[in-house]
Amino acid sequence: xxxxxxxxxxxxxxxxxxxxxxxxxxxxxxxxxxxxxxxxxxxxxxxxxxxxxxxxxxxxxxxxxxxxxxxxxxxxxxxxxxxxxxxxxxxxxxxxxxxxxxxxxxxxxxxxxxxxxxxxxxxxxxxxxxxxxxxxxxxxxxxxxxxxxxxxxxxxxxxxxxxxxxxxxxxxxxxxxxxxxxxxxxxxxxxxxxxxxxxxxxxxxxxxxxxxxxxxxxxxxxxxxxxxxxxxxxxxxxxxxxxxxxxxxxxxxxxxxxxxxxxxxxxxxxxxxxxxxxxxxxxx
Ligand code: NAD
Ligand code: FES
Numbered sequence: 072x073x074x075x076x077x078x079x080x081x082x083x084x085x086x087x088x089x090x091x092x093x094x095x096x097x098x099x100x101x102x103x104x105x106x107x108x109x110x111x112x113x114x115x116x117x118x119x120x121x122x123x124x125x126x127x128x129x130x131x132x133x134x135x136x137x138x139x140x141x142x143x144x145x146x147x148x149x150x151x152x153x154x155x156x157x158x159x160x161x162x163x164x165x166x167x168x169x170x171x172x173x174x175x176x177x178x179x180x181x182x183x184x185x186x187x188x189x190x191x192x193x194x195x196x197x198x199x200x201x202x203x204x205x206x207x208x209x210x211x212x213x214x215x216x217x218x219x220x221x222x223x224x225x226x227x228x229x230x231x232x233x234x235x236x237x238x239x240x241x242x243x244x245x246x247x248x249x250x251x252x253x254x255x256x257x258x259x260x261x262x263x264x265x266x267x268x269x270x271x272x273x274x275x276x277x278x279x280x281x282x283x284x285x286x287x288x289x290x291x292x293x294x295x296x297x298x299x300x301x302x303x304x305x306x307x308x309x310x311x312x313x314x315x316x317x318x319x320x321x322x323x324x325x326x327x328x329x330x331x332x333x334x335x336x337x338x339x340x341x342x343x344x345x346x347x348x349x350x351x352x353x354x355x
Contacts, residue, residue, distance in 0.1 A: 073156040093128030101186035102164030108155040119183040133182030166194040173199040177259020207232035268316035280316035
């Protein structure tokens with residue numbers, strides 16, 4: 072069992088938790104992920120590691136409460152336990168030999184972009200960070216990014232904070248001005264990663280994306296997380312999750328990620344929260 076030692080709501084839909092998991096904290100690197108299961112009947116959910124504290128033995132996860140399992144996790148509190156917390160899985164962000172990089176984070180994907188930005192900085196790179204959110208009220212981790220970035224650009228879709236527009240806009244401007252990066256790393260919703268790749272492709276800028284396909288075992292056995300990269304089948308859990316974005320078949324990824332959308336909606340509709348039921352029983 073794994074204890075939740077800290078819980079913080081970052082905005083209405085996004086929660087941060089520090090989980091006591093000393094063996095994972097000891098080995099974790101930016102870009103890797105864990106799989107959690109709330110209880111023995113729970114769904115297995117992969118989450119990229121948002122941070123770790125090797126001394127305290129804790130691993131930070133930041134998640135959006137969208138599906139059944141993440142909503143259930145979000146309903147737990149400090150001091151509660153979860154059944155399984157497995158990792159670190161996947162390959163770390165490749166930070167070696169990069170002198171100048173640009174990390175692009177979209178929405179909740181910023182939680183994953185932050186440790187990679189930190190890792191690039193620690194490896195000696197000059198780091199530009201571009202982050203994008205729909206509006207000011209859902210901005211997360213701004214101070215943390217500012218602490219590691221040599222240049223920080225905040226974008227909002229509605230112009231309520233930072234610059235007005237999508238993350239691809241300043242990226243395009245910087246590349247058009249003739250600046251070159253050894254790597255652009257984009258982490259966020261699939262359309263964002265796809266359009267970051269479309270932006271960098273004409274400039275020949277090496278671009279990595281962190282993919283989040285459906286995963287089951289997380290160890291390369293079930294094939295659930297397969298993605299097509301450069302015409303070859305790869306397993307995101309063992310070959311990734313970061314891949315050369317110019318080679319990724321984004322259309323296939325989008326289709327595969329939508330397979331269970333109707334089923335999830337159906338389950339969410341039928342589900343009666345046990346906590347609510349318990350509360351009502353106590354009142355009666
Ligand atoms: P969002 O839809 O609010 O987008 C965040 C930002 O991405 C926007 O503000 C914009 O700047 C940029 N963006 C979005 N679409 C774009 C486009 N077509 N072109 C250029 N830029 C674009 O993001 P959200 O709701 O916070 O994110 C939720 C999604 O992110 C979920 O689908 C989730 O699965 C995914 N996600 C992915 C990862 C990952 O590892 N890649 C991690 C966490 C979440
Ligand atoms: Fe099963 Fe990757 S999650 S092969």
